[in-house]
Amino acid sequence: MKELFGFLKRYASPYTGNIILSVVFNLLTAFFTLFSFAFIIPILQMLFGISTAEYNFMEWGDASFKDVVINNFYYYVSTMITDYGASATLALLGLILVVMTLLKVLTAYFSEYFTIPMQNGVVRDIRREMYDKILTLPVGFFTNERKGDIMARLSGDVQEVQNSVMASLFSLVKFPIMIIACLGMMIFISWKLTIFVFIMLPIVGGVMGAVGKKLKAKSLAAQQKWGDILSNAEETIGGLRVIKAFNAEKYMERHFDEQTEDFYKINNAVNRRTALAHPMSEFLGTMAVAIILWFGGSLILSGNSDIDAASFIYYMVMFYSIINPAKELSKVSYTIRKGMGAKERIDMILDAQNPIQDPEHPQPSQDRTKPASVNFRDLSFRYNTDDPDSREILKDINLEVKPGQTVAIVGESGSGKSTLVDLIPRLWDVESGAVEVNGINVKDLRVHDLRDLMGNVNQEAILFNDTIYNNIAFGCENATPAQVEEAARIANAHDFIMETENGYDTMIGDRGCRLSGGQRQRLSIARAILRDPSILILDEATSALDTESERLVQDALEKLMKGRTTIVIAHRLSTIVNADKICVLHRGEIVESGTHAELIAKGGHYKRLVDMQHL
Numbered sequence: 001m002k003e004l005f006g007f008l009k010r011y012a013s014p015y016t017g018n019i020i021l022s023v024v025f026n027l028l029t030a031f032f033t034l035f036s037f038a039f040i041i042p043i044l045q046m047l048f049g050i051s052t053a054e055y056n057f058m059e060w061g062d063a064s065f066k067d068v069v070i071n072n073f074y075y076y077v078s079t080m081i082t083d084y085g086a087s088a089t090l091a092l093l094g095l096i097l098v099v100m101t102l103l104k105v106l107t108a109y110f111s112e113y114f115t116i117p118m119q120n121g122v123v124r125d126i127r128r129e130m131y132d133k134i135l136t137l138p139v140g141f142f143t144n145e146r147k148g149d150i151m152a153r154l155s156g157d158v159q160e161v162q163n164s165v166m167a168s169l170f171s172l173v174k175f176p177i178m179i180i181a182c183l184g185m186m187i188f189i190s191w192k193l194t195i196f197v198f199i200m201l202p203i204v205g206g207v208m209g210a211v212g213k214k215l216k217a218k219s220l221a222a223q224q225k226w227g228d229i230l231s232n233a234e235e236t237i238g239g240l241r242v243i244k245a246f247n248a249e250k251y252m253e254r255h256f257d258e259q260t261e262d263f264y265k266i267n268n269a270v271n272r273r274t275a276l277a278h279p280m281s282e283f284l285g286t287m288a289v290a291i292i293l294w295f296g297g298s299l300i301l302s303g304n305s306d307i308d309a310a311s312f313i314y315y316m317v318m319f320y321s322i323i324n325p326a327k328e329l330s331k332v333s334y335t336i337r338k339g340m341g342a343k344e345r346i347d348m349i350l351d352a353q354n355p356i357q358d359p360e361h362p363q364p365s366q367d368r369t370k371p372a373s374v375n376f377r378d379l380s381f382r383y384n385t386d387d388p389d390s391r392e393i394l395k396d397i398n399l400e401v402k403p404g405q406t407v408a409i410v411g412e413s414g415s416g417k418s419t420l421v422d423l424i425p426r427l428w429d430v431e432s433g434a435v436e437v438n439g440i441n442v443k444d445l446r447v448h449d450l451r452d453l454m455g456n457v458n459q460e461a462i463l464f465n466d467t468i469y470n471n472i473a474f475g476c477e478n479a480t481p482a483q484v485e486e487a488a489r490i491a492n493a494h495d496f497i498m499e500t501e502n503g504y505d506t507m508i509g510d511r512g513c514r515l516s517g518g519q520r521q522r523l524s525i526a527r528a529i530l531r532d533p534s535i536l537i538l539d540e541a542t543s544a545l546d547t548e549s550e551r552l553v554q555d556a557l558e559k560l561m562k563g564r565t566t567i568v569i570a571h572r573l574s575t576i577v578n579a580d581k582i583c584v585l586h587r588g589e590i591v592e593s594g595t596h597a598e599l600i601a602k603g604g605h606y607k608r609l610v611d612m613q614h615l
Contacts, residue, residue: 003340007165011125015118019173022118025111026174030181032104036097037317038073054078112170119166123158126346130154133349138356139427140383148231153349156226157342164339168332175325175332182318189315190307193296197319200288222270224345225263232256270338285323292319356426358446365449371403371565372438372453372534374424379433381419393419395588397433401581406566408576410609411585417569420585421537424567425451437535455533457557459540461520463512468497469504471512472526479530491526491556493519518553525556536566573610582606
């Protein structure tokens with residue numbers, strides 16, 4: 001419960017008003033419940049001849065508060081029987097019972113009415129917090145996590161919290177109030193008998209707690225297995241071409257069957273343990289009722305009880321009114337344990353630390369209308385900084401890119417080219433050496449200000465399932481239609497855009513699937529042109545295109561590169577012949593640098609790469 005209260009303190013505090021109103025209406029519900037049942041006693045005692053005692057009106061102070069209230073209640077009922085007859089009195093008592101029941105159900109409705117916005121609001125807030133956290137976490141976090149598992153936490157685990165924890169909040173407010181109210185009335189009727197009840201309740205609660213103890217761990221295992229299943233499904237859909245090409249359907253089927261079988265077994269264990277809550281609470285509650293009937297009835301029969309038979313029946317009604325809330329609370333405790341398992345998986349994202357933070361005293365933002373310089377000074381980098389023996393990806397990199405220069409980075413796959421440019425916008429942080437923009441260490445600039453200077457065009461054009469217009473204007477909220485169209489024209493994209501069904505308002509599908517590779521890349525270039533960056537990073541922007549598409553994209557890139565500091569990663573060396581400087585990376589080190597002609601004349605690594613491509 002300590003974990004639950006911490007969760008509620010964290011997320012439910014904005015809904016304090018809803019909680020207070022729910023508590024107020026639950027108190028009213030308990031009040032009307034108690035006093036609607038109270039009419040059973042006079043009906044039994046007086047209308048059916050159980051009691052023939054005569055009652056006289058008592059002033060306050062003539063006896064104890066309890067005795068005055070009970071006596072005067074019976075006095076008014078007996079007066080009504082004398083004046084109007086037993087049948088009319090029974091009808092009036094029935095009418096009062098109906099009215100009080102109506103008030104009870106109305107207050108019960110409003111108690112839940114004010115709880116619902118809190119239940120749904122907390123789930124909404126968790127989803128928002130998770131999504132915001134996913135956006136702020138560094139790239140390195142996602143290299144160690146599977147996309148499907150993260151999706152499972154964002155969808156399935158949050159849904160489990162909603163179904164388990166938030167759906168139980170109403171019960172956590174309502175039932176304790178009802179139990180306390182009924183216990184209070186039981187003490188009012190017979191405190192001696194209630195002491196005996198207090199001795200039994202902890203025993204019943206202890207048995208229920210022991211049964212549900214392992215439910216949280218089982219639920220956590222089920223959620224983790226569900227994440228594995230979603231990851232597998234996501235990889236299968238993304239890799240269907242390869243699976244079919246290699247006739248690997250049966251292998252994938254077996255792998256998926258094993259995962260779903262494990263999930264089936266874990267879910268059986270969780271649901272069976274949860275299903276045990278109701279029958280066990282039913283049995284223990286009935287056993288408690290039987291014991292109290294025996295104990296209280298024995299006292300009444302022996303003449304040693306402080307209550308009569310009718311009051312004892314009302315006492316048993318009150319006790320039985322505790323049984324159902326207690327059973328529901330036992331089910332709630334099981335359900336909450338399941339939800340807490342899902343919450344642990346959610347917290348793995350929410351509590352993840354982001355090492356890439358803004359500095360305490362940031363440097364002022366740079367002028368993004370002018371080309372910026374980029375310097376790598378004595379830079380070394382490894383992904384696993386906690387292991388000094390892990391492989392260094394980059395070693396002793398020293399490179400100066402002057403404002404307005406175009407510098408190309410070439411080398412074989414795995415030499416560290418993409419890692420090097422990822423260090424500029426702080427997708428990763430360096431531990432040794434420094435990356436500088438305009439002579440300022442990138443760690444001394446706000447992350448937003450730093451990335452605001454840059455535009456990226458990658459080998460894979462990352463587009464969103466939205467209109468062409470919104471994809472070009474992505475990240476530029478104040479862009480006008482004229483600016484978007486101008487960017488598209490410069491990127492050689494306007495003509496094919498106008499040929500689409502709805503022009504700039506055409507939906508392009510998931511990741512731009514309704515467009516060709518060259519069209520997607522030109523939209524990506526148009527997006528970078530509209531951003532008008534000081535530093536342009538081109539990561540193999542033409543390597544996956546056919547000759548015709550490459551010509552159009554290369555023409556668009558040359559327009560984009562004018563007047564900007566540009567860093568180009570290229571496999572097709574024909575695209576960087578005119579670069580101001582070409583740096584050759586080999587096993588994480590810069591082994592050569594110079595112009596195309598200079599490097600050809602050296603006859604080293606670059607010359608070998610050129611010969612391999614028959615430039």
